[in-house]
Amino acid sequence: xxxxxxxxxxxxxxxxxxxxxxxxxxxxxxxxxxxxxxxxxxxxxxxxxxxxxxxxxxxxxxxxxxxxxxxxxxxxxxxxxxxxxxxxxxxxxxxxxxxxxxxxxxxxxxxxxxxxxxxxxxxxxxxxxxxxxxxxxxxxxxxxxxxxxxxxxxxxxxxxxxxxxxxxxxxxxxxxxxxxxxxxxxxxxxxxxxxxxxxxxxxxxxxxxxxxxxxxxxxxxxxxxxxxxxxxxxxxxxxxxxxxxxxxxxxxxxxxxxxxxxxxxxxxxxxxxxxxxxxxxxxxxxxxxxx
Amino acid sequence: xxxxxxxxxxxxxxxxxxxxxxxxxxxxxxxxxxxxxxxxxxxxxxxxxxxxxxxxxxxxxxxxxxxxxxxxxxxxxxxxxxxxxxxxxxxxxxxxxxxxxxxxxxxxxxxxxxxxxxxxxxxxxxxxxxxxxxxxxxxxxxxxxxxxxxxxxxxxxxxxxxxxxxxxxxxxxxxxxxxxxxxxxxxxxxxxxxxxxxxxxxxxxxxxxxxxxxxxxxxxxxxxxxxxxxxxxxxxxxxxxxxxxxxxxxxxxxxxxxxxxxxxxxxxxxxxxxxxxxxxxxxxxxxxxxxxxxxxxxxxxxxxxxxxxxxxxxxxxxxxxxxxxxxxxxxxxxxxxxxxxxxxxxxxxx
Numbered sequence: 001x002x003x004x005x006x007x008x009x010x011x012x013x014x015x016x017x018x019x020x021x022x023x024x025x026x027x028x029x030x031x032x033x034x035x036x037x038x039x040x041x042x043x044x045x046x047x048x049x050x051x052x053x054x055x056x057x058x059x060x061x062x063x064x065x066x067x068x069x070x071x072x073x074x075x076x077x078x079x080x081x082x083x084x085x086x087x088x089x090x091x092x093x094x095x096x097x098x099x100x101x102x103x104x105x106x107x108x109x110x111x112x113x114x115x116x117x118x119x120x121x122x123x124x125x126x127x128x129x130x131x132x133x134x135x136x137x138x139x140x141x142x143x144x145x146x147x148x149x150x151x152x153x154x155x156x157x158x159x160x161x162x163x164x165x166x167x168x169x170x171x172x173x174x175x176x177x178x179x180x181x182x183x184x185x186x187x188x189x190x191x192x193x194x195x196x197x198x199x200x201x202x203x204x205x206x207x208x209x210x211x212x213x214x215x216x217x218x219x220x221x222x223x224x225x226x227x228x229x230x231x232x233x234x235x236x237x238x239x240x241x242x243x244x245x246x247x248x249x250x251x252x253x254x255x256x257x258x259x260x261x262x263x264x265x266x267x268x269x270x271x272x273x274x275x276x277x278x279x280x281x282x283x284x285x286x287x288x289x290x291x
Numbered sequence: 292x293x294x295x296x297x298x299x300x301x302x303x304x305x306x307x308x309x310x311x312x313x314x315x316x317x318x319x320x321x322x323x324x325x326x327x328x329x330x331x332x333x334x335x336x337x338x339x340x341x342x343x344x345x346x347x348x349x350x351x352x353x354x355x356x357x358x359x360x361x362x363x364x365x366x367x368x369x370x371x372x373x374x375x376x377x378x379x380x381x382x383x384x385x386x387x388x389x390x391x392x393x394x395x396x397x398x399x400x401x402x403x404x405x406x407x408x409x410x411x412x413x414x415x416x417x418x419x420x421x422x423x424x425x426x427x428x429x430x431x432x433x434x435x436x437x438x439x440x441x442x443x444x445x446x447x448x449x450x451x452x453x454x455x456x457x458x459x460x461x462x463x464x465x466x467x468x469x470x471x472x473x474x475x476x477x478x479x480x481x482x483x484x485x486x487x488x489x490x491x492x493x494x495x496x497x498x499x500x501x502x503x504x505x506x507x508x509x510x511x512x513x514x515x516x517x518x519x520x521x522x523x524x525x526x527x528x529x530x531x532x533x534x535x536x537x538x539x540x541x542x543x544x545x546x547x548x549x550x551x552x553x554x555x556x557x558x559x560x561x562x563x564x565x566x567x568x569x570x571x572x573x574x575x576x577x578x579x580x581x582x583x584x585x586x587x588x589x590x591x592x593x594x595x596x597x598x599x600x601x602x603x604x605x606x607x608x609x610x611x612x613x614x615x616x617x618x619x620x621x622x623x624x625x626x627x628x629x630x631x632x633x634x635x636x637x638x639x640x641x
Contacts, residue, residue, distance in 0.1 A: 046626060047626075048625060048626055049384065049387065049388050050361070050626065051365070051388075063630075068634060068637045068638050068641065069637060071641050072637065072640070072641055075641060133514050133516055134514055134515045134516045135514045135515060136514075151515075153455075155502075155516060156501050156502050156516075234461075234503075238501060238502035238503060238504070239461055239502065239503030239504070239640065240500070240501075240502075240503070240640070241640075242637075242640045242641070246640070247637070250633075252362060253356070253358055253359050253362055254356050254358040254359065254462070254463065255358070255629075255633050256358045256361055256362055257626075257630075257633070
């Protein structure tokens with residue numbers, strides 16, 4: 001009996017430990033442990049010198065219920081929502097055209113979406129700042145072409161924050177949409193046309209439902225990072241419209257109140273989980289998120 | 292042809308690699324020193340001069356607020372940094388927490404270059420833990436071509452005619468502090484009732500602020516994106532060099548004054564090298580190089596003598612003594628008060 005279970009261990013458990021073990025260990029050390037740490041820290045307090053002490057308290061969460069923090073949460077959700085809608089409106093036609101195109105440039109178009117990813121987004125956002133500035137390339141071109149007489153004030157508004165967010169996050173919308181649209185069976189479109197549907201009703205009754213999984217996963221992948229991209233709000237928004245990420249960053253840096261920052265992070269994680277759960281309930285495919 | 296190009300590329304690559312080796316090995320024979328300083332504040336030339344002269348390799352890291360410095364000191368292991376450069380109230384905080392090593396005054400032979408007016412400050416009586424580097428004030432920059440209103444005080448920044456025109460430091464102690472000065476209060480006000488009034492006043496500034504930027508607020512002034520600024524005096528001095536329409540205004544209420552100081556955190560691994568570095572930074576030659584690059588208030592009289600009239604008479608670079616005298620330092624405030632400050636700031640940023 002003992003011999004048999006040893007044999008079973010060798011045959012079944014040992015390979016499992018060897019293959020899955022390292023991954024599980026890494027996940028435990030690098031994902032689960034830090035999350036636990038953040039979770040515990042969110043209940044800690046601080047002493048008079050802002051050192052974290054282990055007197056457990058709910059005070060941090062009570063402070064978060066303060067309407068000012070809530071307002072920034074709402075503001076951040078609103079920015080994320082508008083960004084997501086814009087990404088769908090721009091990303092859908094774009095993905096549709098490249099996915100359905102028979103052109104030999106199809107691969108190239110696809111690569112053009114991915115290539116900017118290889119440059120740090122911070123640098124690209126700074127690029128936008130110098131492009132849109134009062135003396136930036138865009139304004140000087142407009143003025144010298146005589147289209148406007150005075151430079152236009154583009155920078156440091158909510159609109160510029162959203163522009164930066166859309167720019168940074170649109171590949172996350174295009175890629176899942178591309179996959180969904182490419183899988184679309186062309187014969188279904190022919191059938192729809194043969195049965196007398198106009199292109200518009202084909203789009204709404206056939207194409208859109210069949211590609212909705214792409215829209216769902218793209219939206220999730222745009223919406224969630226949008227809540228945390230504090231550098232876009234700082235650089236293009238000029239610090240006028242904070243997102244949740246700014247609140248967290250501030251507590252860990254200038255505010256120097258780590259437990260409060262941890263509590264803010266936990267709330268962000270909960271918001272994220274709720275969104276992912278809603279996505280699953282709506283029939284979203286977890287594999288499509290790449291997680 | 293292709294081969295030739297390949298050969299050329301290989302040669303260039305090898306040469307650049309060798310150049311890389313050269314610069315890393317140079318100056319390492321006497322060990323190293325790890326310094327952690329403000330961004331845009333200590334001249335690279337002064338640092339490389341030190342490396343050449345003493346054969347000590349300097350590793351530089353930077354931060355952009357005192358709070359960043361504190362957060363990093365907390366999260367990095369002790370001994371990561373040998374030299375830091377905190378401002379007045381942060382020195383006070385670090386001393387209270389026993390986070391600083393006393394300085395070896397015998398090694399600091401150049402301390403005599405420092406104007407005694409900047410020694411023995413209340414945040415470190417007797418300069419046991421700190422010696423001054425540079426300082427300055429947060430004052431007002433005005434682009435006279437774009438702004439018609441005459442601006443003389445912090446209070447003027449709240450005028451509705453300046454809607455959407457101002458760049459301010461992204462620093463809550465600075466912005467709330469100047470609001471308090473504009474109301475005739477101290478920048479270190481702790482009375483919760485008065486702070487309620489401060490909050491009301493602060494929120495009237497919201498529409499006037501176009502940009503919050505601490506790293507390089509001069510850029511928005513030079514480019515014309517913002518026509519008024521509440522920023523560091525040296526940023527204004529540099530902006531004035533680039534754009535002659537910009538003028539500096541020292542507010543009538545008395546300015547927010549700061550003094551940054553060389554310190555050694557406890558557990559520093561290269562204490563002796565740290566002393567050599569600090570002493571070199573106190574020398575007239577290094578101080579001169581530093582103010583040439585970053586024209587802040589210079590407490591180093593020996594360096595000032597070498598600078599010539601162009602510098603000494605420029606009131607943005609060489610901040611007048613009476614401005615410093617009328618000004619106010621920040622002090623360290625308790626957690627309860629700072630929580631109120633943080634809430635005000637959050638409201639401002641909605």
